[in-house]
Amino acid sequence: MNCILGIDTSNYKTSVAVLREDGQLVFQRSELLEVEKGKCGLRQSQAYFLHGQRLPEYMRDAFGSLVNEDDVAGVAVSFRPRDLEESYMPVFLAGLQAGLNVSTALGVPVYGFSHQEGHIHAAMKDIGCAGDGGALWGPEEGKKFLFFHLSGGTTEVLLCRRTGCHYSAGIVGGTKDISIGQLLDRAGVQAGFPFPAGRYLDELALSDAVKGMPSRVKTDDGWFNLSGQETQIRKMITPDDVSIVPGMFCMLTELLKEESLYLSGKYGTDMTVMAGGVAASLYLRKNVLVEGHEISWGSPQLSGDNAVGIAGLGMRAFQSGRPSEAGGLLEFMRH
Incomplete structure (x- = not known):
């Protein structure tokens, strides 16, 4: 059965997930980055380095959860904090690089989303938002709702709508x-x-x-x-x-x-x-x-940083027949 590999590398967690097209979560691993006692966070360079140390093990375990690695039909990555042209944080490049490498090695499409979109979509998984006739988690196209993004570095209230495989979100x-x-x-x-x-x-x-x-x-x-x-x-x-x-x-x-x-x-x-x-x-x-x-x-388990929402958005993109975004994501990484 077709699966999407999701990757999210934030300034707090390394996260990898594998999601089947029927919505079943095959694999999910999301762990906090280690911070020295008495400190209130990590520099971007430190977080990037820690993701690089962890991702090979996470990817090994993710592929080990599959019956056949050919089941991976696509890769989804978070590559920036928000879905805005100027939005950028180097820490997300660790996951983007890993996703592009897997996409190239397997010859499958890769899709890019914002970290914030991943949070929104992960929350939908457990609150019964299947209003669009059984599509992956809903809500229905164009439905207007408020989303409180309450994280370590963000406290924003967003007016959101689902727009195809993405979410529009205005603060x-x-x-x-x-x-x-x-x-x-x-x-x-x-x-x-x-x-x-x-x-x-x-x-x-x-x-x-x-x-x-x-x-x-x-x-x-x-x-x-x-x-x-x-x-x-x-x-x-x-x-x-x-x-x-x-x-x-x-x-x-x-x-x-x-x-x-x-x-x-x-x-x-x-x-x-x-x-x-x-x-x-x-x-x-x-x-x-x-x-x-x-x-x-959303569930407590999926409220924090995770790759499940990213994988869900990737599956929605795959099922819609959206072409691979490898070229655009590679260009983003170069700049």
Whole structure:
């Protein structure tokens, strides 16, 4: 059965997936890049090097999951952060190079997508968006919806539509300074947790009551700043005192509820999807509820960086008969 090999090499994870044309996930491996204790991330060159070390093993395991390597009918890669002409991060070139090599070796097409599109499509896999008659994960062509991209480096609200094998996505709200993920990571690292620190803080928030809160985040037409709250929180948190953590998550819960309600009303949408690494938070999933308004979450496993959404988009491109994009992707890598 035809399969698509998906590859995503972000600044946080190395990810490889194999997806069959019937929608079954044959293989999925996605692991965080190692960050030195006390640090809040990696330089692009470091991340690129780590992906280069890992990808041969991941590719070996991916092909080992197949009955026959001839089942790979195409390759899909994330090659830039957003689907914009000027969008570029060197770290994605590691996956792009690997994808082009496999495509050439097997003589199969290769398709390129943005990392953000991968997040959007991965979220669709588990929220029942098959509104286009059984096509791979939906939603139906042209449907308008809000997508909250909540990751380590990004807090954006996007007004999205599916356009063939891609998604159009315009930014309609979000942070003007640091992201929610940066707020959590900086607070968590200061408290002595490894980077990325979100999951450790999430466990604390779930296990204790709110004893105090940072000031409420003020929003302006869907936009907001978090640096003031960061200053407050970092004055309060130490390895010996993490009592502010539940209050911090309560503050973020109220912010996301307010954003969802306001922007869905402004743009007339009836579908809101939240994904990205921060969206794996069990605290947020439990508490970000808006009466009369449905908010959907991708699975916790697929909320963070992964290659599953990229593979799904690649399968959609393959099934539509789209030609290989090898020439354009090779030109992108050269520049």
